[in-house]
Amino acid sequence: MKNHIPLLEKLFDKDYQLINGTDEIFELDLALWEYEVLSKKELVERSAYFKLVDGKETAHYKTCNLQNLEEVHKNSSFRTKIFFLDGKYSTGYATHSLFPYRGKFHPQLIRALLNILDIKPGHVVLDPMAGSSTVAVEANLLGIDAISVDLSPFCELMGKVKTFALNLDIKILESIIKNPKEVLDKLKKDKVPEYFKNNKDDKKRNYYEIILLAFLDTVGFAGRSSSSVDKLFPRVLDRYVLTIKYFQEARQKMDLKIGKSKIIQGSVLNLPLGDNSVDAVITSPPYSFAIDYLKNDQPQLEYLGQNLEVLRQEMIGLQGRGVENKLEIYFDKMNQALGEMKRVSKKNVPIIIIIGTNDIQTNGVRLETKIIELGEKQGLKFELNLKKPIRGLQNTMKEESILFFTNQK
Ligand SMILES: C[S@@+](CC[C@H](N)C(=O)[O-])C[C@H]1O[C@@H](n2cnc3c(N)ncnc32)[C@H](O)[C@@H]1O
Missing domain, CATH: 3.40.50.150 (Vaccinia Virus protein VP39)
Structure with a gap:
């Protein structure tokens, strides 16, 4: 039998290992591209597709592992839980899973694109049809500033929440949601809640927007299930808060510098x-x-x-x-x-x-x-x-x- 060298050994040095789930040809292509253009240090700090570089765990791998997804999805259905756990390094990390928008980018792919295109802190990246602002979140995670534009005011809300939630004071959020019933009553009071129309400069407004997104997520969810908004909302809100809380802990531990978004x-x-x-x-x-x-x-x-x-x-x-x-x-x-x-x-x-x-x-x-x-x-x-x-x-x-x-x- 002829000596066969497995593909991955041909592509990368032996102390390099790809992150779990990197198994499509386009992903190998992008991983190889990252490998060719980033230095070893940059690969450790920024790469999307590597788990180990010269035997060292990468920042992306470590950050995703710190996010405690099992706990976040403890009340989710089996299918939802498996979906998010499967996407631990590709779709479900940071704040991406707050309202999974239909037609959303693979976040890990965007991270790789930012790397291979040499977009760095100090640059501004634009997504002019931004949907749920996947590009802005990925850019901000790498310390890069971003601009999202979308025609839909609901996308605007998603983008604001997902980028704001990358860097906030979790204690403020926790104190606001201590009484979910009260919050829910406020949100249901009127179709467009007075608070969001009138309190443009309130420092807590961004925190309330998180709750509003969780509420609107619940409205969609309730429409597809046999349960009511009142019943589902506390569970959805709990998932939002835990997602954000564990990401905040990961951000602090990893000392991530988060970019700004408009x-x-x-x-x-x-x-x-x-x-x-x-x-x-x-x-x-x-x-x-x-x-x-x-x-x-x-x-x-x-x-x-x-x-x-x-x-x-x-x-x-x-x-x-x-x-x-x-x-x-x-x-x-x-x-x-x-x-x-x-x-x-x-x-x-x-x-x-x-x-x-x-x-x-x-x-x-x-x-x-x-x-x-x-x-x-x-x-x-x-x-x-x-x-x-x-x-x-x-x-x-x-x-x-x-x-x-x-x-x-
Ligand atoms: C394929 S989705 C983008 C999804 C996005 N990549 C993400 O990760 O969530 C296309 C988006 O284009 C937006 N869109 C359509 N017409 C637009 C317009 N004239 N100006 C800005 N955005 C528009 C839609 O609202 C929709 O969110």
Whole structure:
């Protein structure tokens, strides 16, 4: 038998070990990329995919282990618990699991992208269709400042909570939630609670926003189960507080320097940002009309007093009749969006677009092919398409593309 050298031994020195669950080809690709561009010290401090570097445990591995997920999910259903424990190093760490938004990025992937693109503290990274602000959370965890823009006011709330909860005083949160019933009564008083409308400068406002998000999470959860909001809310709130508490402990132990975030409700078609103001863009637009984000979040948006029809006019992927017309409008908006990303980012910085195609819905039109074409027409330099599979038997979409562009200006 010929001597065979296993793949991982060929790729990495023997004292390097990948973090549990790094088993997709795109992950190996990104791990190798991290290995090639980061120094040993940087790999220990920042890498997304390594557990051991020269025999030393990495910061990401240690931080995730400090988060006590078993305890956080002690009251969750078996399925939910397994889901979060499985994603311990990839999706469920820090504050990402507070409201798991549909269509959310793999946080670990974003961490790797920030590393390989050489985005560091002192830089500002933008996600102009930020959803639940996964990019901002990942950037902040690495000490990098971030800007999130999303059209949905519910996404704005998620982004504010997830980034604020990275660095807060847990005692204040615990003192506020001592009486969940009282808090719940306050939240239910009126559809848009008076408190959030009137107390813009209150120092405790951010803490109450955490409770509001837990409440809106419960509203969605109750809609899908046979239990009531009143019954479920204390459990959901408890999960939020424990998640934040254990992350705070981990942050202090690991001495993490958390970056700052600006979370803005606005449109990618007309970004409220100056020219040449950001050092990188990482984003994922709606995959044409695959998900109706407004319908998905309807109970929460209505609670927040939003007019869904007004938002619908500006929301990418939600206009038109029939496949052809819908796609035409979609690409027209994406073209405008790419123009805005080009305008607000500096010369020679990376613009990364993550997108998947549901062939059945689009009659075979590949979104990534058209986005590459539109980007090039805008003068962006297309560098690479890294493919990432989507798992799950029920998914008709089988893969996503990570498109790397450089803004040549
Ligand atoms: C694929 S999701 C992004 C998910 C995100 N990557 C995350 O990790 O949570 C696409 C987002 O684009 C937002 N969006 C759609 N049209 C927009 C517009 N005109 N301006 C800004 N955001 C928009 C939607 O609200 C949705 O949150």
